[in-house]
Every structure is written in C-alpha cells, then in structure tokens.
Amino acid sequence: MAKIAATAMFAVVALIAIIAAAVSGVVAAIFGGGNSTASSQPSPAALADIPGNYLALYQQAATTCSGLDWTILAAVGKIETNHGRLNADGVHSGENFAHAGGPMQFLQPTFRWVLDQSAKQGKHIPPGGSTPPSRYNVHDAIYAASFYLCMSGADRGDLYGAIFTYNHADWYVRKVLDQANAYKAAQQSAPQQGGWTVPARGTCTSGFGSRGGEFHRGQDIAAPIGTPIVAASSGTVIDSGPATGYGLWVRIEHANGVITTYGHNEHNQVHVGQKVQVGQLIAEVGNRGESTGSHLHFQIDVGNQSVDPVAFYHDQSAPRLCGQSQLGP
Ligand SMILES: [Zn+2]
Known part of the structure; x- marks a missing residue:
C-alpha cells in the first residue's frame, strides 16, 4: 500500500x-x-x-x-x-x-x-x-x-x-x-520561422480529417487544464467567449485571411479587438464544450476553408506542430 x-x-x-x-x-x-x-x-x-x-x-x-x-x-x-x-x-x-x-x-x-x-x-x-x-x-x-x-x-x-x-x-x-x-513594445525583429509558433505544449491526439463519420476541422493537442495557450501568430482577436461545441473559444485573424481558432478553453485572457503578438498568452487549456478530456482544439481556416494545421505549419516553415508523440487521427 x-x-x-x-x-x-x-x-x-x-x-x-x-x-x-x-x-x-x-x-x-x-x-x-x-x-x-x-x-x-x-x-x-x-x-x-x-x-x-x-x-x-x-x-x-x-x-x-x-x-x-x-x-x-x-x-x-x-x-x-x-x-x-x-x-x-x-x-x-x-x-x-x-x-x-x-x-x-x-x-x-x-x-x-x-x-x-x-x-x-x-x-x-x-x-x-x-x-x-x-x-x-x-x-x-x-x-x-x-x-x-x-x-x-x-x-x-x-x-x-x-x-x-x-x-x-x-x-x-x-x-x-x-x-x-x-x-511592452512589440519586438523589433520579425519572429523567426514565418512568424508562427506552437500554440500549446502537449500531445497531439486527434488530427485533421474524418473521425467517426464526422469531419474534424482541427488538430487536438492534449494537455492538463490550465496549460497556457499562446497566439500561434500575431493578429487581431475577432472572437473571445462561449461558442457552441467549442465551449469557450478564441479566434484570431492574421494576415492573408488566415484565422486560427482555439477551443474548449478553461479561461480566456484576451478580448475582441485586441492586437496580440505571436507567443502571447491568450487562454488556458480546458475541457469545456463537446470535449472528452482536457485538450486544445486548434483550427486554421484560410478563406473560410479549414486546412490541416500540421500541413499548414510545414508549408509555412513553422516549427513542427506535432512531435513524435503524435498519435494520428
Ligand atoms: Zn478538436
């Protein structure tokens, strides 16, 4: 014992x-x-x-x-x-x-x-x-x-x-x-690697694509409740609050019509209209909405079309969104 x-x-x-x-x-x-x-x-x-x-x-x-x-x-x-x-x-x-x-x-x-x-x-x-x-x-x-x-x-x-x-x-x-x-003044030098960073440290679980007869529009990153979520890239907050299915979400609009979404959050730390820098704390991981365990649902939309975040990061020469611990879709 x-x-x-x-x-x-x-x-x-x-x-x-x-x-x-x-x-x-x-x-x-x-x-x-x-x-x-x-x-x-x-x-x-x-x-x-x-x-x-x-x-x-x-x-x-x-x-x-x-x-x-x-x-x-x-x-x-x-x-x-x-x-x-x-x-x-x-x-x-x-x-x-x-x-x-x-x-x-x-x-x-x-x-x-x-x-x-x-x-x-x-x-x-x-x-x-x-x-x-x-x-x-x-x-x-x-x-x-x-x-x-x-x-x-x-x-x-x-x-x-x-x-x-x-x-x-x-x-x-x-x-x-x-x-x-x-x-704090914005960083003078442009962020490295295309201006994108990984939004939360955790384990990639469900990926982008078909999942049990539905289409999963993002990449799930499992992490304990309270894990920091940071802006994947600089932009303007266009949504911050409750959203059906997502529980509590944040959406950020970036250059070239790219929108990132962060769902199931425990707390949000930003408000609509706020300008955020890449890597800035925006929320904390939670288990709200249609979620079966504490995780971040990270979604990228380009021109109203969801894209695979892992592939998007690869195309942007951004850091690897998912490491070797990725479990696949
Ligand atoms: Zn998800």
Missing part, C-alpha cells in the same frame, strides 16, 4: 512540476524571464500612461531582480493606484479598509518584512527615498515591490507565483500580465 501511495504521490508531484514548468516557460518566453538581461522597451501606450518619474523607477528597480521585467512592476503600480493618481484613502497618506498604503499598496508589516528579508541578502533600497524608507515614498515603494516580487518567485522564473503572492487572486495575476503586455 505504501508503495502505491508513494507512486501516486510521485505522479501528482511530477504533474505539478510539468504544469509549473509549462507556465513558467511561456511566461519566460513572453517576458524574457530567467537570466535574460534584455529588458523590454516601453510601448507607446506605456509612454502615454506612466508618469516619467514612475517609469524611470520601475525600470531601475526591476534591474535588481534578474527574472523581473519592469513591465510587471509597472502593471502592479497601474492596477494598485494608477501610478499614484488614484484619489482614495491610503494612497498618499493613511490606509484603506485593508490597511494598505502608498502607491504600491503595502501593508506596513509586509513593507518592513520585505526590507528586513532583503537586507539579510545584502539588498538595500538605494539612496533617493525617505529616511527611514517609507511605503508612501514612490522611490521606496517601487523598490520594495521589486524586492517582494523577486523573493516571491520572480528570481526563479515563477512570475505567476510572485504576482499571486502580491494579491492572492488568479484574476489579479491575469490582469497584471495583461497590463504588462500592453506596456
């Missing part, structure tokens, strides 16, 4: 590790996590929205943490207090109902704890703020937020966990990641 329990436990731990690796892999792909030193450039939206002194502080403070892009800090500052512009209790003085204060909305005990823990690792807020440091001082608050996100997982590539620690809600994490994306 003990052996069975141990095996089952190992399977659970392994699965969690796989999911965590998949999530951090995608987040790293989007935000250049890990040991990447190249921070992203501000988008026009970021320059229009973020006050100059805040932008400079977000960029400087982020350099203290190898896995943290400044856009994440800026997104937290946007959502917490609109970069200090929020006119409410606890932004410039006092506390709100939850005892949070300052532009990055720290609880006083958390602020002290973060600075104490960082000091033990030799990390200190550089000169330029209050003496002693204050959560109401913009300089101090942004550096403390950077330290906090770093020690909460950003330093080891767990951006999701780091943001979740800041505010324990999945909607909050998604909102921060979404805002960070909007603050």
Whole structure:
C-alpha cells in the first residue's frame, strides 16, 4: 500500500512540476524571464500612461531582480493606484479598509518584512527615498515591490507565483500580465520561422480529417487544464467567449485571411479587438464544450476553408506542430 501511495504521490508531484514548468516557460518566453538581461522597451501606450518619474523607477528597480521585467512592476503600480493618481484613502497618506498604503499598496508589516528579508541578502533600497524608507515614498515603494516580487518567485522564473503572492487572486495575476503586455513594445525583429509558433505544449491526439463519420476541422493537442495557450501568430482577436461545441473559444485573424481558432478553453485572457503578438498568452487549456478530456482544439481556416494545421505549419516553415508523440487521427 505504501508503495502505491508513494507512486501516486510521485505522479501528482511530477504533474505539478510539468504544469509549473509549462507556465513558467511561456511566461519566460513572453517576458524574457530567467537570466535574460534584455529588458523590454516601453510601448507607446506605456509612454502615454506612466508618469516619467514612475517609469524611470520601475525600470531601475526591476534591474535588481534578474527574472523581473519592469513591465510587471509597472502593471502592479497601474492596477494598485494608477501610478499614484488614484484619489482614495491610503494612497498618499493613511490606509484603506485593508490597511494598505502608498502607491504600491503595502501593508506596513509586509513593507518592513520585505526590507528586513532583503537586507539579510545584502539588498538595500538605494539612496533617493525617505529616511527611514517609507511605503508612501514612490522611490521606496517601487523598490520594495521589486524586492517582494523577486523573493516571491520572480528570481526563479515563477512570475505567476510572485504576482499571486502580491494579491492572492488568479484574476489579479491575469490582469497584471495583461497590463504588462500592453506596456511592452512589440519586438523589433520579425519572429523567426514565418512568424508562427506552437500554440500549446502537449500531445497531439486527434488530427485533421474524418473521425467517426464526422469531419474534424482541427488538430487536438492534449494537455492538463490550465496549460497556457499562446497566439500561434500575431493578429487581431475577432472572437473571445462561449461558442457552441467549442465551449469557450478564441479566434484570431492574421494576415492573408488566415484565422486560427482555439477551443474548449478553461479561461480566456484576451478580448475582441485586441492586437496580440505571436507567443502571447491568450487562454488556458480546458475541457469545456463537446470535449472528452482536457485538450486544445486548434483550427486554421484560410478563406473560410479549414486546412490541416500540421500541413499548414510545414508549408509555412513553422516549427513542427506535432512531435513524435503524435498519435494520428
Ligand atoms: Zn478538436
């Protein structure tokens, strides 16, 4: 019995590790996590929205943490207090109902704890703020937020966990990641391999073609619920919401009349009209609609005609959509 329990436990731990690796892999792909030193450039939206002194502080403070892009800090500052512009209790003085204060909305005990823990690792807020440091001082608050996100997982590539620690809600994490994306300028260089990437890591199961008397219009990729789904190529979101059979879907229109569809999703992270970049997080794998197991239904339509995604990827010189684990249609 003990052996069975141990095996089952190992399977659970392994699965969690796989999911965590998949999530951090995608987040790293989007935000250049890990040991990447190249921070992203501000988008026009970021320059229009973020006050100059805040932008400079977000960029400087982020350099203290190898896995943290400044856009994440800026997104937290946007959502917490609109970069200090929020006119409410606890932004410039006092506390709100939850005892949070300052532009990055720290609880006083958390602020002290973060600075104490960082000091033990030799990390200190550089000169330029209050003496002693204050959560109401913009300089101090942004550096403390950077330290906090770093020690909460950003330093080891767990951006999701780091943001979740800041505010324990999945909607909050998604909102921060979404805002960070909007603050990040589009990549200067054209994406490699025809501008296409594999939308989800998993195992190719049902392929394009006849299936039990019906015609299957896409490629199924089996993956655990919550596995990130990214835009296969850059484009504009034309549908995001419930759809008959697909449960919850996202559809993206690309150049040359090509439309990609992502079905059975657990959550969608984009809205209609949104411009998305290749590789950008758009949804998470689920098991909604006419689905008999957690998977992504990935469909490509060219001029209202569904085509075989595997062949399409081959023709575009894109990465292989399905590896050796493909089980065939
Ligand atoms: Zn399918």
